Amino acid sequence: MTGRNSGATRRTPAENAQLALLLEVAGTPKPGNVDRRRDLEDLRFEHFLAGTVGAGKGLRRAEHGARVGIAFERAVAGMSRQSGGNTQFGCLLLLVPLVSAAARGDLTPDGLDRVVADTTVEDAVSFYRAFEHVDVAVRDPPAEMDDLDVRRGEAAAPTLRERGLTLSDVLALSTGDAAGGGMEEEARGETDGEPGAETEAGTRGIPDWNAVDWTTGFERPFAVAASIRDDTGPIGDRTARAFLEVLADRPDTLVATSHGPAVARDVSERAADVRGDLEAADALADALVEEGINPGTTADTVAAGLFVALERGLSV
Amino acid sequence: MTGRNSGATRRTPAENAQLALLLEVAGTPKPGNVDRRRDLEDLRFEHFLAGTVGAGKGLRRAEHGARVGIAFERAVAGMSRQSGGNTQFGCLLLLVPLVSAAARGDLTPDGLDRVVADTTVEDAVSFYRAFEHVDVAVRDPPAEMDDLDVRRGEAAAPTLRERGLTLSDVLALSTGDAAGGGMEEEARGETDGEPGAETEAGTRGIPDWNAVDWTTGFERPFAVAASIRDDTGPIGDRTARAFLEVLADRPDTLVATSHGPAVARDVSERAADVRGDLEAADALADALVEEGINPGTTADTVAAGLFVALERGLSV
Numbered sequence: 094m095t096g097r098n099s100g101a102t103r104r105t106p107a108e109n110a111q112l113a114l115l116l117e118v119a120g121t122p123k124p125g126n127v128d129r130r131r132d133l134e135d136l137r138f139e140h141f142l143a144g145t146v147g148a149g150k151g152l153r154r155a156e157h158g159a160r161v162g163i164a165f166e167r168a169v170a171g172m173s174r175q176s177g178g179n180t181q182f183g184c185l186l187l188l189v190p191l192v193s194a195a196a197r198g199d200l201t202p203d204g205l206d207r208v209v210a211d212t213t214v215e216d217a218v219s220f221y222r223a224f225e226h227v228d229v230a231v232r233d234p235p236a237e238m239d240d241l242d243v244r245r246g247e248a249a250a251p252t253l254r255e256r257g258l259t260l261s262d263v264l265a266l267s268t269g270d271a272a273g274g275g276m277e278e279e280a281r282g283e284t285d286g287e288p289g290a291e292t293e294a295g296t297r298g299i300p301d302w303n304a305v306d307w308t309t310g311f312e313r314p315f316a317v318a319a320s321i322r323d324d325t326g327p328i329g330d331r332t333a334r335a336f337l338e339v340l341a342d343r344p345d346t347l348v349a350t351s352h353g354p355a356v357a358r359d360v361s362e363r364a365a366d367v368r369g370d371l372e373a374a375d376a377l378a379d380a381l382v383e384e385g386i387n388p389g390t391t392a393d394t395v396a397a398g399l400f401v402a403l404e405r406g407l408s409v
Numbered sequence: 410m411t412g413r414n415s416g417a418t419r420r421t422p423a424e425n426a427q428l429a430l431l432l433e434v435a436g437t438p439k440p441g442n443v444d445r446r447r448d449l450e451d452l453r454f455e456h457f458l459a460g461t462v463g464a465g466k467g468l469r470r471a472e473h474g475a476r477v478g479i480a481f482e483r484a485v486a487g488m489s490r491q492s493g494g495n496t497q498f499g500c501l502l503l504l505v506p507l508v509s510a511a512a513r514g515d516l517t518p519d520g521l522d523r524v525v526a527d528t529t530v531e532d533a534v535s536f537y538r539a540f541e542h543v544d545v546a547v548r549d550p551p552a553e554m555d556d557l558d559v560r561r562g563e564a565a566a567p568t569l570r571e572r573g574l575t576l577s578d579v580l581a582l583s584t585g586d587a588a589g590g591g592m593e594e595e596a597r598g599e600t601d602g603e604p605g606a607e608t609e610a611g612t613r614g615i616p617d618w619n620a621v622d623w624t625t626g627f628e629r630p631f632a633v634a635a636s637i638r639d640d641t642g643p644i645g646d647r648t649a650r651a652f653l654e655v656l657a658d659r660p661d662t663l664v665a666t667s668h669g670p671a672v673a674r675d676v677s678e679r680a681a682d683v684r685g686d687l688e689a690a691d692a693l694a695d696a697l698v699e700e701g702i703n704p705g706t707t708a709d710t711v712a713a714g715l716f717v718a719l720e721r722g723l724s725v
Contacts, residue, residue, distance in 0.1 A: 147420065
């Protein structure tokens with residue numbers, strides 16, 4: 094039975110962002126990630142539930158017009174109030190500007206470009222401050238960017254202000270050699286016989302896809318939203334299929350950071366082999382959990398896609 | 410890894426209420442209910458996720474001092490914004506006064522008695538209005554209370570005002586013969602050989618346990634909170650064990666409404682047989698889903714217990 098007044102009011106953008114976080118973690122199978130049926134050793138389903146609840150206040154600030162950096166830092170602070178560590182830092186980095194655009198009635202790639210272009214140096218300072226709330230897996234920046242290492246947190250503020258770097262600038266600087274650490278491993282020979290690495294456009298590493306989304310009008314999340322809406326069946330299955338598509342196309346940034354680009358590319362090939370086949374994906378999910386490989390950046394993209402799908406009428 | 414500042418700020422009562430709703434539905438196995446591993450035919454996990462998000466605004470109103478009836482009606486309106494129908498009406502009927510008491514720094518049985526005693530006729534009118542947002546399974550009231558049938562919604566307002574009935578009065582009137590409908594089935598012979606029915610104190614039917622909690626200082630939710638905190642292991646397992654304990658002790662009100670008190674008592678006996686044994690409970694869960702038996706009122710009590718446990722320091 095349907096709530097008699099269920100159509101009377103719509104969910105707000107902040108509510109849809111929280112629901113997107115919950116639908117993302119509930120989607121199963123999502124190889125290597127926590128899902129409705131799987132926990133990791135120290136990162137469990139309930140940590141994502143608590144992270145979602147905690148992020149609400151920051152997401153509502155974005156909806157009410159707060160600066161993107163401030164809303165993001167508040168959302169991360171709330172998200173971090175659980176014992177699992179970093180559950181949704183990357184999801185929130187995508188969801189906060191999406192909520193801001195939706196609240197402006199401007200949830201389009203051009204609208205996101207406008208939100209990104211409007212970010213200031215203070216947004217960048219807040220972004221760095223967010224890293225003080227929770228341990229986020231990051232790799233060493235290039236030597237010339239050492240004083241902008243996000244692990245410096247608020248200590249990077251003087252440099253940001255001196256160089257006049259906005260949050261948009263910071264993320265543009267982050268898109269590139271995202272697998273520097275991984276490439277050192279690569280140099281140590283882990284990629285013997287690995288296909289494609291030589292010919293990959295730009296860096297031989299794996300990009301920071303969240304930063305790429307920031308600099309490309311969130312093109313991929315909008316595409317994910319369309320595929321989820323065009324798909325049929327339970328939302329948890331649609332989420333899993335979208336996850337496999339993204340993972341197959343984009344070697345995961347977090348996997349590259351933790352295990353090197355060769356492993357990240359191998360995981361994408363394994364995802365490509367099972368895309369569209371949730372039964373085969375279920376076996377891959379068990380395997381990646383066993384191997385300790387966690388494609389967390391792919392989940393960020395899917396959560397952002399779920400948000401756009403909900404804003405555009407995906408029915409729950 | 411733990412969020413570095415995870416202890417810096419505490420979740421608010423409204424946030425703990427939302428987290429309690431999520432932890433409750435995620436607990437597994439919860440025989441007959443939607444849980445992390447099971448959906449019912451038309452009532453799925455994602456409906457509970459959306460219901461939880463939608464209830465947030467009403468729960469925050471309670472936290473900020475709104476009247477219990479008004480906050481409850483808003484929470485139900487938001488909860489109903491999903492296509493599964495009634496997911497958490499009963500949970501919210503318990504959580505809203507608990508949030509009010511916690512926000513007053515008075516989360517004790519005496520504190521709850523004070524919250525209940527403070528309810529007004531207008532709270533009762535709001536309570537009736539809440540039934541207009543979503544279809545709730547209720548049984549026919551005694552003939553002399555026909556004009557107070559909750560299904561009348563706001564149309565009952567003149568009677569409530571004329572009789573000066575507060576929300577506390579309304580719930581006190583609801584504790585009793587909660588299985589009237591069920592007893593008719595009983596009269597049709599469904600209880601042949603049923604033990605205990607004759608000797609049960611008061612009505613031969615099953616009480617409305619949520620109304621009972623309202624009139625007894627929420628004694629049982631406080632007891633459930635203590636058992637969850639004293640228990641060990643993953644929160645999902647503790648939730649499942651608490652669910653079995655409550656179901657074994659209290660023949661479920663919703664089951665009595667839908668299938669009669671004989672079935673409700675039988676389900677409690679089956680729960681008693683597997684209490685403490687989650688593997689056996691898993692089989693019972695599959696069986697009850699198959700039989701279409703949904704002990705939803707038991708889940709309300711457990712959600713309320715999870716809230717109290719979180720307020721008292723249960724770590725997630």
